[in-house]
Amino acid sequence: MQEICFTxxxxxxxxxxxxxxxxxxxxxxxxxxTAEIVLAVQEAAANVVRHAYGGDLSGRLVLRIRREGDRLLFRLADYAPEADGRPWPCLPPGEGRCGGWGVYLMRRIMDRVECGTPVAGEGNVLEMSKRVDGLVMRVQHESG
Amino acid sequence: MEFEIRNEGDYTVIAPRGEIDFHSSPRLRRQILDVLGRGRDLLIDMAAVSFVDSSAIASLVEGLQQAKEKGRRFGLAGLQEAPRQVLHLTRLDTVFPIRARIDDWLEA
Known part of the structure; x- marks a missing residue:
């Protein structure tokens, strides 16, 4: 498991x-x-700063990543006030638009993107998961 | 992110370096709009850019739109794998004029 605390x-x-x-x-x-996953994590964390923290760059975030077989599980927690439950905008790509691709990219890259359950002190939690081809060989090796 | 700006014939070339995310993309956006506002054709040399997020892409899209409105040329060159992947994921790789190297634009 990897835990990364950042602002x-x-x-x-x-x-x-x-x-x-x-x-x-x-x-x-x-x-x-790796490039795709880093991008999805970046977009998820950027949305927390923009929407949950209202642009306050000093807000704390905690990302936990763990491997479960050939899948990676991501849990991103913040300490902002609980969100109002409105979903982040997820707009399809288009030449005429200058923004709004963050959630689209997260959903395109990850297999699952959904709100999780905050625990003591946390404000909001986002959970994502992805099956990764690069881990399949490793799983086969471990089970062999 | 840092960037260099230079003039090459009819083009102004903006060459950012490093990673461009929502912290730094407003600086890139301002430079793009400034160059286009001066009526120059614009190339973005991405050879030294290792990462872009959606806000960086948004700045490039806005630049492309502004260039079209003003009748100026706008192109990208030297895309590394990760930025190229982002353009592919957003289906913008067929929207932007892209060449392998800046010289491919300048020699055309």
């Missing part, structure tokens, strides 16, 4: 991407899988 500022996000990349590389994900 919404530029350095916090740079560190987040670097640590997620390193962890995925060490697990055996290929570069394409």
């Amino acid at each position: 919404g500022d530029e350095a916090g996000f740079r560190d987040l991407r670097q640590r997620v990349r390193r962890w995925l590389d060490a697990l055996g994900c290929n570069s394409s899988e």
Whole structure:
């Protein structure tokens, strides 16, 4: 399991991407899988800063990633006030639009994206999961 | 993210370096709109950009739209794997004029 605590500022996000990349590389994900997952995590965390923290870059976030066989499970928690339950906008891509791709990308990359249950002190939780081809060989090796 | 800006004939070339996310994309957006506002054709040299998020893509889309409205040329070059993947995922890889190298634009 990997746990990454970070804040919404530029350095916090740079560190987040670097640590997620390193962890995925060490697990055996290929570069394409790693790039996609880092992007989905980035978009999820950016939405927390924008929507849950209202743009406050000092807000704390905690990402936990664990492997379960050939799947990766992500849990992103914040300490902002509980959200109003309205779903984040998920717009299809289009040349005429200058934004709104974040949730689209998360759903395109991950197999599952949904709200989780906050525990003590947490404000909001987002859970995502993805089956990763690069981990299949590892699972076969472990079970063989 | 840092960037260099240089003029090459009719084009202004913006060459960002590093990772572009929602913290830094407003700076890129301002530069893009500034260059297009001065009536220049614009190339974005992505060769030294290792990561972009959706906000960076939004800045590029806005630049493309502005260029079209103003009748200026707008192109991308030198895309690394990760930024190329983002364009593919958003289906914008067929929307942006893209060439392998900046020189491919300048020599055309």
